[in-house]
Structures are given as structure tokens and as C-alpha cells.
Amino acid sequence: MTEVITAVDAVDVRFPTSLELDGSDAMNPEPDYSAAYVTVRTSRGREGFGLAFTVGRGNDVQVAAVHALAPLVVGLPIADVLADMRGFSETMTGDSQLRWLGPNKGAIHMAAGAIVNATWDLYARREGKPLWRLLAEMSPTQLVSLVDFRYLRDALSPEEALDIxxxxxxxxxxxxxxxxxxxxxxxxxxxxxxxxxxxxxxxxxxxxxxxxxxxxxxxxxxxxxxxxxxxxxxxxxxxxxxxxxxxxxxxxxxxxxxxxxxxxxxxxxxxxxxxxxxxxxxxxxxxxxxxxxxxxxxxxxxxxxxxxxxxxxxxxxxxxxxxxxxxxxxxxxxxxxxxxxxxxxxxxxxxxxxxxxxxxxxxxxxxxxxxxxxxxxxxxxxxxxxxxxxxxxxxxxxxxxxxxxxxxxxARMRPESVAAYRFSTGPKSRHARWWVGR
Amino acid sequence: MTEVITAVDAVDVRFPTSLELDGSDAMNPEPDYSAAYVTVRTSRGREGFGLAFTVGRGNDVQVAAVHALAPLVVGLPIADVLADMRGFSETMTGDSQLRWLGPNKGAIHMAAGAIVNATWDLYARREGKPLWRLLAEMSPTQLVSLVDFRYLRDALSPEEALDIxxxxxxxxxxxxxxxxxxxxxxxxxxxxxxxxxxxxxxxxxxxxxxxxxxxxxxxxxxxxxxxxxxxxxxxxxxxxxxxxxxxxxxxxxxxxxxxxxxxxxxxxxxxxxxxxxxxxxxxxxxxxxxxxxxxxxxxxxxxxxxxxxxxxxxxxxxxxxxxxxxxxxxxxxxxxxxxxxxxxxxxxxxxxxxxxxxxxxxxxxxxxxxxxxxxxxxxxxxxxxxxxxxxxxxxxxxxxxxxxxxxxxxARMRPESVAAYRFSTGPKSRHARWWVGR
Structure with a gap:
């Protein structure tokens, strides 16, 4: 049986950081640091972990965006995916209907990023390497093949990238x-x-x-x-x-x-x-x-x-x-x-x-x-x-x-942290709800 | 009792236009023209209608984005809202947590647009005017007050806008x-x-x-x-x-x-x-x-x-x-x-x-x-x-x-159309589901 992607899970995790004003700045006075936490699973039990970072409210929209992309990749043979990570990414960023929500920006783009990153995590785990080493040990040709040059050529051609x-x-x-x-x-x-x-x-x-x-x-x-x-x-x-x-x-x-x-x-x-x-x-x-x-x-x-x-x-x-x-x-x-x-x-x-x-x-x-x-x-x-x-x-x-x-x-989070800060049922995430009712 | 906004509803409406290839172009080979259809309601039964247009898949994410913004405006007195439409818009576009999903772009920005437009619809209905006349009969000072100049001043100042x-x-x-x-x-x-x-x-x-x-x-x-x-x-x-x-x-x-x-x-x-x-x-x-x-x-x-x-x-x-x-x-x-x-x-x-x-x-x-x-x-x-x-x-x-x-x-849709094309239960919307299972 070919090993395929069987699931893309996304969990709404929120930390009530607004209570301490960690992370407060001119535009983010009271952030609740959060993540749409993504797990990609295969039919042989392999897993990869990624996330999209947000600052609280709206993390549910980020989770919804991940779920909207999931049907595009569930069922794909994982060997084909890892052999063509650019194609895998474009399956999501280039989807003719979903790209309307961006294109290539905002929640839907970050959702693609979380799934792409989770899949790179799976890839690196399979190779037994931290990501930086996995990338740093690829050939220049392999690295250039990761990039979508459609809108870049006037500034950077594949040949120039290869030279670098x-x-x-x-x-x-x-x-x-x-x-x-x-x-x-x-x-x-x-x-x-x-x-x-x-x-x-x-x-x-x-x-x-x-x-x-x-x-x-x-x-x-x-x-x-x-x-x-x-x-x-x-x-x-x-x-x-x-x-x-x-x-x-x-x-x-x-x-x-x-x-x-x-x-x-x-x-x-x-x-x-x-x-x-x-x-x-x-x-x-x-x-x-x-x-x-x-x-x-x-x-x-x-x-x-x-x-x-x-x-x-x-x-x-x-x-x-x-x-x-x-x-x-x-x-x-x-x-x-x-x-x-x-x-x-x-x-x-x-x-x-x-x-x-x-x-x-x-x-x-x-x-x-x-x-x-x-x-x-x-x-x-x-x-x-x-x-x-x-x-x-x-x-x-x-x-x-x-x-x-x-x-x-x-990107892998501790399971007990995910359970504790899962919004809105986790015992420690409920403090992130200060905003309800303004 | 002050008249307040009591609800912001969003319905996922999808037309199976991909069956006819209406709307097909180089990047959108098979669009199912869709809308996150928004109704703003007040405590005195007033309504306003707006929508965010999408091309099919992801319309659910667009609806989720509208729902994420709704708590920011439900409860606001409608007279205050209509007297300060810029402030109303910024309540949503400037929300310190939700703006992270953009900022000012993508699904969350379009969701704000749908609610702002629905509220303008309510405003114009209250005045008994089509929007173009409502705007065209405002004074230059009123019109300039609608605009957020924070990032525009280097190209257009409020004074220049007033002159125009x-x-x-x-x-x-x-x-x-x-x-x-x-x-x-x-x-x-x-x-x-x-x-x-x-x-x-x-x-x-x-x-x-x-x-x-x-x-x-x-x-x-x-x-x-x-x-x-x-x-x-x-x-x-x-x-x-x-x-x-x-x-x-x-x-x-x-x-x-x-x-x-x-x-x-x-x-x-x-x-x-x-x-x-x-x-x-x-x-x-x-x-x-x-x-x-x-x-x-x-x-x-x-x-x-x-x-x-x-x-x-x-x-x-x-x-x-x-x-x-x-x-x-x-x-x-x-x-x-x-x-x-x-x-x-x-x-x-x-x-x-x-x-x-x-x-x-x-x-x-x-x-x-x-x-x-x-x-x-x-x-x-x-x-x-x-x-x-x-x-x-x-x-x-x-x-x-x-x-x-x-x-x-x-933007007001016929109720029977909303019922017929409501995704995924409306009898005519199910054809928009051709994509399931790739």
C-alpha cells in the first residue's frame, strides 16, 4: 500500500498573554498569542507538525482556512509530495477557487504555510535531520527547484539563484x-x-x-x-x-x-x-x-x-x-x-x-x-x-x-500544552476570552 | 430603548457556475461564483444587506471571517454607527487581534467590507435613497470624514481631498x-x-x-x-x-x-x-x-x-x-x-x-x-x-x-435564491460540490 497523507488536523491553541502585557506594542495592546496548530498524518503513522501564529481573536478563522485546504492534499502519496515540495505548495497556493481569498496573502496563505511547514517537518523527521541541515545538505539544483519563479524572474532568474x-x-x-x-x-x-x-x-x-x-x-x-x-x-x-x-x-x-x-x-x-x-x-x-x-x-x-x-x-x-x-x-x-x-x-x-x-x-x-x-x-x-x-x-x-x-x-508542541490551551475548552485557554462582550 | 445592532448574519451561498464555464479565465478555470451573504439587523427590525464575493471553495472561510468580526459591532447604537461610518469601519479593520490575519487584506478585510457595506445599505434604506445619491448629496466635509488618511497623507491630504x-x-x-x-x-x-x-x-x-x-x-x-x-x-x-x-x-x-x-x-x-x-x-x-x-x-x-x-x-x-x-x-x-x-x-x-x-x-x-x-x-x-x-x-x-x-x-438577494443556493443544503447549491474527492 502506498503511504498517503490521511489527515491534516488543525487545533485552535490560545495563550492568555494579554494578562501580562507580554507582546504589547503600538498596534497590539493586548495580544493573546495563539496558533492554528497543524498536524499532517500519513497512512503509516508518520506525523509532521506546523503552525500559523496569530494574536488571539481570529485564530478560529485561521483554523478554518487550514481545514479548507486539507481536502486538496489528503490522499496524496507522501513520496510524491516530498519529491516535489514546490508542486505540493502550489496545489494549495494555486487552487483556482481558494486563491480568491488572497491571492497569496492573509489567512489562506498562512494556512498553506502551516501545512507546507508541517510537511517539511515530517520530511526532516524522516531524514533524521533538523530542517536547517536538511536544506543545507541539498544540492543547489534541488534548492532552486523548490522556488516558484513565475513572478520573480524580473528580479531573480533560476540561473542567478543557482549561481548564488x-x-x-x-x-x-x-x-x-x-x-x-x-x-x-x-x-x-x-x-x-x-x-x-x-x-x-x-x-x-x-x-x-x-x-x-x-x-x-x-x-x-x-x-x-x-x-x-x-x-x-x-x-x-x-x-x-x-x-x-x-x-x-x-x-x-x-x-x-x-x-x-x-x-x-x-x-x-x-x-x-x-x-x-x-x-x-x-x-x-x-x-x-x-x-x-x-x-x-x-x-x-x-x-x-x-x-x-x-x-x-x-x-x-x-x-x-x-x-x-x-x-x-x-x-x-x-x-x-x-x-x-x-x-x-x-x-x-x-x-x-x-x-x-x-x-x-x-x-x-x-x-x-x-x-x-x-x-x-x-x-x-x-x-x-x-x-x-x-x-x-x-x-x-x-x-x-x-x-x-x-x-x-x-514546531512540535507538548501534547499537555495543546490540551491545556486548546480554545475554548482547555482549562488554561479560557482566560483568552476576556474580550467577549467588549 | 436605543436602537442597537442585534445581529450580523452570514450565509454561505454558492452558484454552480463551473457547470457552464461562465467566468472561466486563465487563473479561474472552473469558478463557482459564491458569496458570504451578510445581513445586519437592529433592535427595531431594520436590515441592511451586503456580501463578499468569492469563487467557490473557501466561501466557508469567508463566512467564518464575518462571524469573527460580528461580536465587535453587535450592541453598538445604530445612530452612533451611521454618524461615524469611518469609526465603525475601524472598529473592525483596526481590531488589534483580528488585524493580524491581514493586516487589511484577504478574508478578514473582505469580511469587514461586507459588514460595512451592509451597514451602508441599511443607512441608504433609512434615508430612502440609492447609495450613489446618498453619497452624492453629502457635503465635501462629510465625505472627507469617511476616509482614514493614516497611510495616505504622503499622496493625498484631507485638504486636497476637500478641494477635489x-x-x-x-x-x-x-x-x-x-x-x-x-x-x-x-x-x-x-x-x-x-x-x-x-x-x-x-x-x-x-x-x-x-x-x-x-x-x-x-x-x-x-x-x-x-x-x-x-x-x-x-x-x-x-x-x-x-x-x-x-x-x-x-x-x-x-x-x-x-x-x-x-x-x-x-x-x-x-x-x-x-x-x-x-x-x-x-x-x-x-x-x-x-x-x-x-x-x-x-x-x-x-x-x-x-x-x-x-x-x-x-x-x-x-x-x-x-x-x-x-x-x-x-x-x-x-x-x-x-x-x-x-x-x-x-x-x-x-x-x-x-x-x-x-x-x-x-x-x-x-x-x-x-x-x-x-x-x-x-x-x-x-x-x-x-x-x-x-x-x-x-x-x-x-x-x-x-x-x-x-x-x-x-446587494439584497431574493430570499428564495438564498434558500435554493445555500451551501451545502440548498437544493441547487449541491452541484457546486463537484470538487469533493478531486
């Missing part, structure tokens, strides 16, 4: 050893949530430096005066050698962003993240021209590779912040890494949320070993919450992500 | 009479679906000219040789005085679009619609530079006002094709009409689907009376199916939309 990967091939083994020995640089957002008091900000900033981080991040954008005060406090706490990035989470219009950053400039922000609408490519480019040498960073809400292509073509960003669950999974992220390499822009992935650190480290490490070949100016976001719910939680040592050795992509 | 509306004020009454007398120009897509035979294409093209249309549209993009043949047949059928637009429905990459259009150029396409990914602003701009004098048109998948802003800033389009249900409803479409007027680009709305003709005519007519003040180079798409399911179906006379006089926005 071939140039990085000689140093792969050495970089893999380097990664296993020293890990990958991290930065921390832990001190800077908008809901924290000044005292907590200062204390956590100092702790971050003590823990070996040389880049921290502050949320800004709700109140200018308060941002100036907090930035001054943080700068005083960490000294002049530690970089401080700021993140406005889309709070501003273009001109407003420029004015606000002028007020923060004396404290030397390293980058400004999401200064305006994530869709505003030309707006980001205008802001970048106006605020240099402050770097412009975005990506966690950048919904697909066509948007990243344009951010690069328009010279709108200095830092590309891909996300593990916003786009259609590993395949699209491989495309994004190749685009970034083509344009020479460093990738500093977005993380935090639910399981994003666990997943995204694989993409950055693959990038280092087999694509860009460098960690210069590159750093993975780190936030220290919710890791206890994962079977293979990230390990941070001296400001670095320790390279994972366990097979898979890192 | 004030300049159009003197001629309002005269244009309203003109509209009631002569209607608004239409074009027809009926002859050109990709699934039709050559004979049917030729016959329907001739009929369109006989019916008074001077612009028809052909779907292209699946097969180059066949497109050249069909374009030649259509040109021969309609003669040199009738314009033929072509629509690739996103089938091409940038360079491929340019090459394909070269092969069609001898038959003088009037515009090329959706030549590539709807997200590719810079790609549309590049195509436009290469294929002039063929016009570039897009918009039906353009997911919000920030994207339209950039299409205009980048000089990427000659024709702006707004859609009644893709963005967050009437408020966002008023913003888009103002942006188009600022940049001097004609708006030719996308229609067809389910109820899109019925709804979008109001926006074009409002534009004529109170914004652009012109029908030059402007035309509303017309497709002649599914109108029988609406209480106030559009009327086409001599190639023109007859200005509607019934109160509302046109």
Missing part, C-alpha cells in the same frame, strides 16, 4: 561546524514591550546585556514623549556599545515616521522596524532616504515573495525580517532568502510569538551555511516566552541560538 | 439629471470567457455590438496561439470602431507579459488587465512603460487603499478597477476614488461575479456626480449572469447602466 548557491557551496562544511560550535547571533525584544514600566525596562535591558546580547529592541510609536524617555533610559542602561533597535509596528504615516525618528535620533536607534503600513513599499523607500543612517527594517507582515521582491527592487529596506508563518512556508522563505542574497540585504528573522523562534532559526542557519554564507549584520530575534510548550525549545547561550540537532522544524 | 470635492460641487445637480436621463457607460465581458468556443465568442461579440456596447473584453493568458486567434476573430467580428480590452488574470511574469502583448498588438487591445501578480506595483509600472500605448488596468485583487496609492504614485496604471467587495467597503472605496481623482486616473470598476454590478454602479455614479465629475474614459464592467437572484437587479439600456432609484446599495 554554487558560490556558497565550497564553505558549507566549515560553516556547519562553526554553527554547531558557536551558534547564531541573537537579539532580544524582552526588555522593550510597550506595556512595561520604566523600571522593568531598565532592569531587563541591563539583564539582556549581562546575558551576552549586543542588540536589544524597544517598541515605540504610541506616544512620542514617552518613547524619547524610554529610549534615553534604555541607552543609559546599556551604554553606547550595545545597539538599540526600535519597532513602531506600523503606527505611522510616512511623514510622521520621519518626524518621530528625528526625535529619537540622538539615542542612535540601530534600525526602525515597521515604521508604516507593511504594504507601503514606496513609503518605506521614502522613509529610508529620509532617516539614513538609521536602517529601515520590515517583513513580519510582508505577505509574500512578490512584496519582498519589490522592497528590494525599490531599495526600501536595509534589513529583511522574514517570518516563519506569514508566507507559504519553507519554499517561499527559500525564495526570499535567495532574493535577499541577490540584492545583498541581510536577513534578520522576526521571531517571538508562538514557536517562531523554534522555527525561524532553521531558516537563518540554512542561509548562513548555504546561501549568504555570512552572519555579518545578521541576527535572529529572541523573546523569552512560551518556549516551555515546545518539545524541542530553542536554547540561547551567550546571546546566540544554539544550533538545533533534533530532527524536524521545531 | 469642492471643485466638483457646482455641477452636481446637472450631472445627477444627466445620469438619470442617460445612465452610465458599460462594457461587456460576456463574449470573452476562456472556456467558450470560437463560434460562441464571435456570436456573442456581434451581439454585444448590436446591444450598444462599444467596448468588449476577452480573457487571455492560457495559450498564446489561441489568444492571437481569438483576438483576430473578435476584431473581425466587431470591426475597428469597437474597443477590445484583454484580461490575463495575473497569468504572466513581467517579461512574459510584454512578449505576449507584442503578439496581440496588431489587433489593438484597448487595455491589458491584470497582466501579472496584483501585488506587483513595480512590475505593472515596468509593463506599462513597455507596452504603451496599450493601457494597463488592475484593481479587482488590489487589497487596500495603500496598494492603490502606490499604483498611482508609481504611474503603474492607466485604468483603476476598484471592486465593491475586495476592500473594506464604501469608506475605503471613497478613499480610492479620491486618490484616483488626485492622480487623474479614470476608474472603471470591476464587476460580474455575484452582485458586483449591482453594487459597484453606485460607486461609479457617485464618482461622476461628486468626485471626478466626468465619464470620459470611464466605463463599468457588465456581465449578464446571476442578476435574477437580486431584488433590485441592474438594468442595462443601450450599453449603459440605468441609474438605480431603489434605496440601498443593491
Amino acid at each position: 548557491l554554487r558560490r556558497a557551496q565550497p564553505g558549507r562544511a566549515q560553516r556547519q561546524r562553526q554553527l554547531l560550535d558557536n551558534g547564531y547571533p541573537a537579539y532580544t525584544t524582552t526588555p522593550g514591550w510597550l506595556g512595561y514600566t520604566d523600571d522593568k525596562l531598565v532592569r531587563l535591558s541591563k539583564e539582556a546585556v549581562d546575558d551576552g546580547f549586543d542588540l536589544i529592541k524597544l517598541k515605540v510609536g504610541a506616544d512620542n514623549e514617552s518613547d524619547v524617555r524610554r529610549m534615553a533610559l534604555a541607552r543609559e542602561a546599556v551604554g553606547s556599545d550595545v545597539r538599540i533597535a526600535v519597532d513602531a509596528n506600523q503606527a505611522w504615516g510616512v511623514d510622521q515616521a520621519v518626524a518621530w525618528l528625528e526625535s529619537l535620533a540622538p539615542y542612535e536607534p540601530y534600525w526602525i522596524e515597521e515604521p508604516t503600513s507593511p504594504d507601503d513599499i514606496l513609503g518605506h523607500a521614502a522613509i529610508r532616504r529620509a532617516v539614513a543612517p538609521i536602517r529601515v527594517a520590515t517583513g513580519e507582515h510582508c505577505h509574500n515573495q512578490v512584496m519582498f521582491k519589490q522592497l528590494l527592487q525599490a531599495e526600501a529596506i536595509d534589513v529583511l525580517q522574514l517570518d516563519a508563518t506569514r508566507v507559504a512556508g519553507v519554499n517561499e522563505n527559500v525564495a526570499i532568502l535567495l532574493l535577499a542574497a541577490k540584492f545583498g540585504v541581510p536577513v534578520c528573522p522576526h521571531a517571538g510569538g508562538v514557536g517562531l523562534c523554534e522555527m525561524v532559526q532553521h531558516l537563518a542557519m540554512f542561509d548562513y551555511v548555504a546561501v549568504s554564507g555570512s552572519t555579518d549584520g545578521r541576527v535572529i530575534e529572541y523573546v523569552d516566552h512560551l518556549h516551555q510548550h515546545f518539545v524541542d525549545p530553542v536554547v540561547i547561550r551567550n546571546g546566540h541560538y544554539v544550533a538545533p540537532r533534533a530532527p524536524g522544524i521545531g | 470635492l469642492r471643485r466638483a460641487q457646482p455641477g452636481r445637480a446637472q450631472r445627477q439629471r444627466q445620469l438619470l436621463d442617460n445612465g452610465y457607460p458599460a462594457y461587456t465581458t460576456t463574449p470573452g470567457w476562456l472556456g467558450y468556443t470560437d463560434d460562441k465568442l464571435v456570436r456573442l461579440s456581434k451581439e454585444a455590438v448590436d446591444d450598444g456596447f462599444d467596448l468588449i473584453k476577452l480573457k487571455v493568458g492560457a495559450d498564446n496561439e489561441s489568444d492571437v486567434r481569438r483576438m483576430a476573430l473578435a476584431r473581425e467580428a466587431v470591426g475597428s470602431d469597437v474597443r477590445i480590452a484583454v484580461d490575463a488574470n495575473q497569468a504572466w511574469g513581467v517579461d512574459q507579459a510584454v512578449a505576449w502583448l507584442e503578439s496581440l498588438a496588431p489587433y489593438e487591445p484597448y487595455w491589458i488587465e491584470e497582466p501579472t501578480s496584483p501585488d506587483d506595483i513595480l512590475g505593472h509600472a515596468a509593463i506599462r512603460r513597455a507596452v504603451a500605448p496599450i493601457r494597463v488596468a488592475t484593481g479587482e485583487h488590489c487589497h487596500n487603499q495603500v496598494m492603490f496609492k502606490q499604483l498611482l504614485q508609481a504611474e503603474a496604471i492607466d485604468v483603476l478597477q476598484l471592486d465593491a467587495t475586495r476592500v473594506a467597503g464604501v469608506n475605503e472605496n471613497v478613499a480610492i476614488l479620491l486618490l484616483a481623482a488626485k492622480f487623474g486616473v479614470p476608474v472603471c470598476p470591476h464587476a460580474g461575479g455575484v452582485g458586483l454590478c449591482e453594487m459597484v454602479q453606485h460607486l461609479a455614479m457617485f464618482d461622476y456626480v461628486a468626485v471626478s465629475g466626468s465619464t470620459d474614459g470611464r466605463v463599468i464592467e457588465y456581465v449578464d449572469h446571476l442578476h435574477q437572484h437580486f431584488v433590485d437587479p441592474v438594468v442595462i439600456r443601450n450599453g449603459h447602466y440605468v441609474a438605480p432609484r431603489a434605496p440601498g446599495i443593491g
Whole structure:
């Protein structure tokens, strides 16, 4: 009997993080970090785990989107799927009826990403490798075959992608050893949530430096005066050698962003993240021209590779912040890494949320070993919450992500956590329901 | 007792249009035209009707997205809502948790649009006016207050918007009479679906000219040789005085679009619609530079006002094709009409689907009376199916939309149609299920 995909399950998991204001920023005052948690199962009992991250309400819509895609892949022979992961991805992203809900954006695109990632998890488990190694040990030709070039060719051809990967091939083994020995640089957002008091900000900033981080991040954008005060406090706490990035989470219009950053400039922000609408490519480019040498960073809400292509073509960003669950999974992220390499822009992935650190480290490490070949100016976001719910939680040592050795992509949650936080019946998820009745 | 919103209902309605290949194009070979059909109800028994159009599978996700938004507005006093329609819209589009599913795009954004539109329908019914008149009789200040300028100011300030509306004020009454007398120009897509035979294409093209249309549209993009043949047949059928637009429905990459259009150029396409990914602003701009004098048109998948802003800033389009249900409803479409007027680009709305003709005519007519003040180079798409399911179906006379006089926005469906095509229990909707089991 051929081994086929027999089920794509999705569970609505919600953590009541709004109770602690972890994760609070200018646009997300009270998030309940959540996940549409996906399991792909085969007829021989194999499993793969993925998820789409959301911030609470609407996680049920995300689950519904996964269920809408499931009939497209249930029944497919798993060997055929793993041999053609691009085709598998396109079965979902290219479905002529479902793509109307995007196309290639929003809940339906993230749902495809969760299923694609769960299937990569299954693939990596079958090979007994962490995802970063599975990818980093593929040939340039195999890697290029993962990418859908339909809308990319004017910026990146398959031949150029092949060249990039071939140039990085000689140093792969050495970089893999380097990664296993020293890990990958991290930065921390832990001190800077908008809901924290000044005292907590200062204390956590100092702790971050003590823990070996040389880049921290502050949320800004709700109140200018308060941002100036907090930035001054943080700068005083960490000294002049530690970089401080700021993140406005889309709070501003273009001109407003420029004015606000002028007020923060004396404290030397390293980058400004999401200064305006994530869709505003030309707006980001205008802001970048106006605020240099402050770097412009975005990506966690950048919904697909066509948007990243344009951010690069328009010279709108200095830092590309891909996300593990916003786009259609590993395949699209491989495309994004190749685009970034083509344009020479460093990738500093977005993380935090639910399981994003666990997943995204694989993409950055693959990038280092087999694509860009460098960690210069590159750093993975780190936030220290919710890791206890994962079977293979990230390990941070001296400001670095320790390279994972366990097979898979890192998205597998502990069954007892899924049971406890399953919305709305899990005993610990009900606190996420504060919103009912406004 | 204050009159409040008591319910937001959404019904999954699907028409099995795939059986006839009506609506077939390069990316939508077998659509089942569908709608998440929304009713907003108040405590005094008032109702308003709206919908989000989809093409079949995934309509359940669209319904789930409407249900996710409903708790945000149920309980609101309707007088407050109608006095601040922008605030009402932002209650949904700005919800800090639900916006993660977009932001401002995809299923959750279309769901907000359906509820906003249903509430405008209720508003117009209360005033006893068709939507186009309700809007066209508002003061410039009232109209500007409908728009969220947060991300628009670098292209359009509230003051500029006010100027545009004030300049159009003197001629309002005269244009309203003109509209009631002569209607608004239409074009027809009926002859050109990709699934039709050559004979049917030729016959329907001739009929369109006989019916008074001077612009028809052909779907292209699946097969180059066949497109050249069909374009030649259509040109021969309609003669040199009738314009033929072509629509690739996103089938091409940038360079491929340019090459394909070269092969069609001898038959003088009037515009090329959706030549590539709807997200590719810079790609549309590049195509436009290469294929002039063929016009570039897009918009039906353009997911919000920030994207339209950039299409205009980048000089990427000659024709702006707004859609009644893709963005967050009437408020966002008023913003888009103002942006188009600022940049001097004609708006030719996308229609067809389910109820899109019925709804979008109001926006074009409002534009004529109170914004652009012109029908030059402007035309509303017309497709002649599914109108029988609406209480106030559009009327086409001599190639023109007859200005509607019934109160509302046109989205109200006949109850017997909703019952018959309710998925999956309605007796006529079950044919839309052809896809189960692939």
C-alpha cells in the first residue's frame, strides 16, 4: 500500500498573554498569542507538525482556512509530495477557487504555510535531520527547484539563484561546524514591550546585556514623549556599545515616521522596524532616504515573495525580517532568502510569538551555511516566552541560538500544552476570552 | 430603548457556475461564483444587506471571517454607527487581534467590507435613497470624514481631498439629471470567457455590438496561439470602431507579459488587465512603460487603499478597477476614488461575479456626480449572469447602466435564491460540490 497523507488536523491553541502585557506594542495592546496548530498524518503513522501564529481573536478563522485546504492534499502519496515540495505548495497556493481569498496573502496563505511547514517537518523527521541541515545538505539544483519563479524572474532568474548557491557551496562544511560550535547571533525584544514600566525596562535591558546580547529592541510609536524617555533610559542602561533597535509596528504615516525618528535620533536607534503600513513599499523607500543612517527594517507582515521582491527592487529596506508563518512556508522563505542574497540585504528573522523562534532559526542557519554564507549584520530575534510548550525549545547561550540537532522544524508542541490551551475548552485557554462582550 | 445592532448574519451561498464555464479565465478555470451573504439587523427590525464575493471553495472561510468580526459591532447604537461610518469601519479593520490575519487584506478585510457595506445599505434604506445619491448629496466635509488618511497623507491630504470635492460641487445637480436621463457607460465581458468556443465568442461579440456596447473584453493568458486567434476573430467580428480590452488574470511574469502583448498588438487591445501578480506595483509600472500605448488596468485583487496609492504614485496604471467587495467597503472605496481623482486616473470598476454590478454602479455614479465629475474614459464592467437572484437587479439600456432609484446599495438577494443556493443544503447549491474527492 502506498503511504498517503490521511489527515491534516488543525487545533485552535490560545495563550492568555494579554494578562501580562507580554507582546504589547503600538498596534497590539493586548495580544493573546495563539496558533492554528497543524498536524499532517500519513497512512503509516508518520506525523509532521506546523503552525500559523496569530494574536488571539481570529485564530478560529485561521483554523478554518487550514481545514479548507486539507481536502486538496489528503490522499496524496507522501513520496510524491516530498519529491516535489514546490508542486505540493502550489496545489494549495494555486487552487483556482481558494486563491480568491488572497491571492497569496492573509489567512489562506498562512494556512498553506502551516501545512507546507508541517510537511517539511515530517520530511526532516524522516531524514533524521533538523530542517536547517536538511536544506543545507541539498544540492543547489534541488534548492532552486523548490522556488516558484513565475513572478520573480524580473528580479531573480533560476540561473542567478543557482549561481548564488554554487558560490556558497565550497564553505558549507566549515560553516556547519562553526554553527554547531558557536551558534547564531541573537537579539532580544524582552526588555522593550510597550506595556512595561520604566523600571522593568531598565532592569531587563541591563539583564539582556549581562546575558551576552549586543542588540536589544524597544517598541515605540504610541506616544512620542514617552518613547524619547524610554529610549534615553534604555541607552543609559546599556551604554553606547550595545545597539538599540526600535519597532513602531506600523503606527505611522510616512511623514510622521520621519518626524518621530528625528526625535529619537540622538539615542542612535540601530534600525526602525515597521515604521508604516507593511504594504507601503514606496513609503518605506521614502522613509529610508529620509532617516539614513538609521536602517529601515520590515517583513513580519510582508505577505509574500512578490512584496519582498519589490522592497528590494525599490531599495526600501536595509534589513529583511522574514517570518516563519506569514508566507507559504519553507519554499517561499527559500525564495526570499535567495532574493535577499541577490540584492545583498541581510536577513534578520522576526521571531517571538508562538514557536517562531523554534522555527525561524532553521531558516537563518540554512542561509548562513548555504546561501549568504555570512552572519555579518545578521541576527535572529529572541523573546523569552512560551518556549516551555515546545518539545524541542530553542536554547540561547551567550546571546546566540544554539544550533538545533533534533530532527524536524521545531514546531512540535507538548501534547499537555495543546490540551491545556486548546480554545475554548482547555482549562488554561479560557482566560483568552476576556474580550467577549467588549 | 436605543436602537442597537442585534445581529450580523452570514450565509454561505454558492452558484454552480463551473457547470457552464461562465467566468472561466486563465487563473479561474472552473469558478463557482459564491458569496458570504451578510445581513445586519437592529433592535427595531431594520436590515441592511451586503456580501463578499468569492469563487467557490473557501466561501466557508469567508463566512467564518464575518462571524469573527460580528461580536465587535453587535450592541453598538445604530445612530452612533451611521454618524461615524469611518469609526465603525475601524472598529473592525483596526481590531488589534483580528488585524493580524491581514493586516487589511484577504478574508478578514473582505469580511469587514461586507459588514460595512451592509451597514451602508441599511443607512441608504433609512434615508430612502440609492447609495450613489446618498453619497452624492453629502457635503465635501462629510465625505472627507469617511476616509482614514493614516497611510495616505504622503499622496493625498484631507485638504486636497476637500478641494477635489469642492471643485466638483457646482455641477452636481446637472450631472445627477444627466445620469438619470442617460445612465452610465458599460462594457461587456460576456463574449470573452476562456472556456467558450470560437463560434460562441464571435456570436456573442456581434451581439454585444448590436446591444450598444462599444467596448468588449476577452480573457487571455492560457495559450498564446489561441489568444492571437481569438483576438483576430473578435476584431473581425466587431470591426475597428469597437474597443477590445484583454484580461490575463495575473497569468504572466513581467517579461512574459510584454512578449505576449507584442503578439496581440496588431489587433489593438484597448487595455491589458491584470497582466501579472496584483501585488506587483513595480512590475505593472515596468509593463506599462513597455507596452504603451496599450493601457494597463488592475484593481479587482488590489487589497487596500495603500496598494492603490502606490499604483498611482508609481504611474503603474492607466485604468483603476476598484471592486465593491475586495476592500473594506464604501469608506475605503471613497478613499480610492479620491486618490484616483488626485492622480487623474479614470476608474472603471470591476464587476460580474455575484452582485458586483449591482453594487459597484453606485460607486461609479457617485464618482461622476461628486468626485471626478466626468465619464470620459470611464466605463463599468457588465456581465449578464446571476442578476435574477437580486431584488433590485441592474438594468442595462443601450450599453449603459440605468441609474438605480431603489434605496440601498443593491446587494439584497431574493430570499428564495438564498434558500435554493445555500451551501451545502440548498437544493441547487449541491452541484457546486463537484470538487469533493478531486
